[in-house]
Amino acid sequence: MVTRIVPWVSGAVYGIVLLAGVYSAVAGLGPANGVRLAGFVAGIGALFALDAVERRVARWPAAFLAARLVLFFAVAALDGSGLARALFVLVPFAAYLTFGRPAGLVLGGLCLAVLVGGFAVWVPGWYRDTESVSDVLMFATGLVLALAMADVAVRERRAASRVAELSAAAERNRLARDIHDSLGHHLTAVSIQLEKAAAFAGRDSGVAGQALADARRSVGYALEDVRTSVGTLRGGGRSLAAVLGELGVPLDVHGEEPDLGPATVTTLHRAAQEAVTNARRHGRADHVRVSVTFGAATRLVVTDNGRGFDPGAARSGYGLLGLRERAALVGGTVSVDSEPGAGTRVTVTVP
Known part of the structure; x- marks a missing residue:
């Protein structure tokens, strides 16, 4: 069973990155460029739209993950606050939910390697800079928390599915026992009453007629029980x-x-x-x-x-x-x- 990315998690991260980027531009904490800011906001909007389309289509998970990754790179390049790198925490999170634990762990390691590689190329001596080291450690912590959340979500949904299966099985067993007990009882009564009617047919017509009436009543009860059980089965949803x-x-x-x-x-x-x-x-x-x-x-x-x-x-x-x-x-x-x-x-x- 494919488990989709939890909507509120990605939406919350997108919203935080959007607020940080806009605040950085408005407060003059980063490069002041209206076109760049517009592209950044459009990229975040595209991420929201992509999630909405994925929930509606519910197919091609690999294609949606790749498209999301491309948008992450674009938004990170346009972001002046530097917080957009947090978006990449969602990559192993989504991969874990969609493709399983191995895919999530591998992509988590790759994301961390890309971040460290980027610092090595563009920030010489980054490992001696407190802020850069802190960024790497915080990103690694975010990866661990994201993978842990994904694991909890997968386990919870598996448990819910198992409970539903057990409940359905228990209900089927209950219905089977109810049908066996009630229908079996009524059919036994019908058999006894018919034998009684046959035995008294030539000796006492009143007793025979009453036995037939009792048999008809038992048949009516049996039909009522069957309709009740069928109605229960049809009630789902x-x-x-x-x-x-x-x-x-x-x-x-x-x-x-x-x-x-x-x-x-x-x-x-x-x-x-x-x-x-x-x-x-x-x-x-x-x-x-x-x-x-x-x-x-x-x-x-x-x-x-x-x-x-x-x-x-x-x-x-x-x-x-x-x-x-x-x-x-x-x-x-x-x-x-x-x-x-x-x-x-x-x-x-x-x-």
Whole structure:
């Protein structure tokens, strides 16, 4: 995976170099030349434009790195403050992010060698001049810090990618287990009821008819579970409010939805689906409401007026264990408030 240069880093360096160059010209600290200053400012503008184009095109990283290097030399030649050499710190930084550690280290060494070579040619005895030695040491320090930042950025993005992969795998496993448990249970019930209907067909038509009705009901539950699982899979890439709005129950949204990430959206969506399904199927509720509040943490609350239950006696068949396992994958918690005859309130909080 190619990792692009972090936009704010390059933009910050460009801005600092621009301010230093303009201040040097205005304050008379360097050669006063309007054409040279205009070229310097245009070069910095070209660097900003190049970064914007690279983010949009997202191809030919080597060509963009070469173009950036050419502009660095041009800006450094036009700069009267001498600070433009700091731009070259971005070369190994970008190379590290784009091509990997070896490329970043090699280009970092070359940049330092070019600086030292330039001093050797244009500043005789530079190694005895305090200011020149200080410039070289500061540039070397900047290279080390840039490479360290690039390494941290690469590791962070790899870790984020790994977490996303693990979350997706965990969700697939959860869905597979949910389908196996729920669909397998319903199909088993259908099989038993059909056998019962066949056994009583010639002896008691009422019992046989009731068995067939129970089998149809189990088939309906199975289809509902399949639709729920498919809906969860299709919810990726959409906002939480959008997917919750398709549950078919009243929805209250408080606050502005942040970028939750697909794993969190899937977790909260699936939790709401299970809570609503449980309220209707097991709780026999005729009124279910979903509320989501966005803030420092995202809180999802599903309330119903069903017959309630004893949370301490609930088992995995009611879905509470699955809810807690799924919420834990994204650092969330689940609380259930219910008692027989008093409805149920399920709260899922995700940081």
